[in-house]
Amino acid sequence: MLTVAQVHRRFARVHAVNNISFHVSAGEIFSLLGPNGAGKSTLLRMLVGITRPDSGHIAWQLDGATHTRLPSHAIGYLPEDRGLYQDQPLIAVLEYFGTLRGLTPAEARASATTWLERLELGARLRDKVGSLSKGNQQKVQFAAAVLHRPRFVILDEPFSGLDPLNQEVFLGFVRALRDDGTTVLFSAHQMALVERLADRLFVMQHGREVLHGTIPTVRERWGSGRRLLLQVTQSPDEALTILRTHAAASDVERRDDGTIVITLDAAHPVGDLLARCAQLLSIIDVRTEQPSLHDVYINTVGAVTAPTAASEDA
Numbered sequence: 001m002l003t004v005a006q007v008h009r010r011f012a013r014v015h016a017v018n019n020i021s022f023h024v025s026a027g028e029i030f031s032l033l034g035p036n037g038a039g040k041s042t043l044l045r046m047l048v049g050i051t052r053p054d055s056g057h058i059a060w061q062l063d064g065a066t067h068t069r070l071p072s073h074a075i076g077y078l079p080e081d082r083g084l085y086q087d088q089p090l091i092a093v094l095e096y097f098g099t100l101r102g103l104t105p106a107e108a109r110a111s112a113t114t115w116l117e118r119l120e121l122g123a124r125l126r127d128k129v130g131s132l133s134k135g136n137q138q139k140v141q142f143a144a145a146v147l148h149r150p151r152f153v154i155l156d157e158p159f160s161g162l163d164p165l166n167q168e169v170f171l172g173f174v175r176a177l178r179d180d181g182t183t184v185l186f187s188a189h190q191m192a193l194v195e196r197l198a199d200r201l202f203v204m205q206h207g208r209e210v211l212h213g214t215i216p217t218v219r220e221r222w223g224s225g226r227r228l229l230l231q232v233t234q235s236p237d238e239a240l241t242i243l244r245t246h247a248a249a250s251d252v253e254r255r256d257d258g259t260i261v262i263t264l265d266a267a268h269p270v271g272d273l274l275a276r277c278a279q280l281l282s283i284i285d286v287r288t289e290q291p292s293l294h295d296v297y298i299n300t301v302g303a304v305t306a307p308t309a310a311s312e313d314a
């Protein structure tokens, strides 16, 4: 549905988006990740058509036709800088956004009312936007991005500023959009939510790609490996010494709660290792653990060094 090919955008000496390519399929939830200043918002603004790439191209496939920019009725956008008219009633603001996206005033009003009720703001539809809390304003902005039922939705940090309960509510809304056939691309910093929501993720840093793939692929390829977690009757320090000396387990550590953690690798199949541990230690409990997306992100992004101005200009 969307192809981004070698897209580049520079501000003075900063390569905000540096040779980025990816593809988003119809019906997918695609997540864009990266630390502050990585280039996510700049890339999203180019996808919406607010700014243009210096080079590279963006192509949308819709109903058999290819577009460089999607028609406004087909795209919804939640910008990072939330911009609602503070002194207007919620219903008037949403009706206005709906008509900008091709709905009639009556259609816009009906859809806005439905969304405000869904967002538990039905009782406040005549209140001014400025009288709402930050989180509730975010809900209204979300409604403005989706009330015209676009085919493709771009959400720039939809979870920022929301309490944990409302993060769950938004997670449900994004899933509902996908179930309705909408393709969703969102940026976020909340790894645990991304892990539960996204089909595929793309991590960028200093404008460049550092990680790209489905969640299981990314975990498998870039994760630091599965871990074996043991609770034993021996003291943790004694257990560490025994394992390092007699089980050839070099990547072994203890957690604050006394759990012994052995990172698995191909040279030590879990069955063999567990059998050896059982010979050496008195095991009370055993389980394995997958690296979380958070672990993968920290390991990968933490390992990238910043480009110098000289290397960027080269």
Ligand SMILES: Nc1ncnc2c1ncn2[C@@H]1O[C@H](COP(=O)(O)OP(=O)(O)OP(=O)(O)O)[C@@H](O)[C@H]1O
Residues within 6 Å of the ligand: 011, 014, 015, 016, 034, 035, 036, 037, 038, 039, 040, 041, 042, 043, 080
């Ligand atoms: N209009 C602009 N003029 C100059 N520099 C800009 C402009 N917009 C973005 N930049 C720079 O481009 C880089 C990428 O910024 P961008 O806002 O895209 O990052 P981001 O990944 O969205 O960050 P955050 O997670 O903090 O929102 C930053 O170094 C930023 O200062």
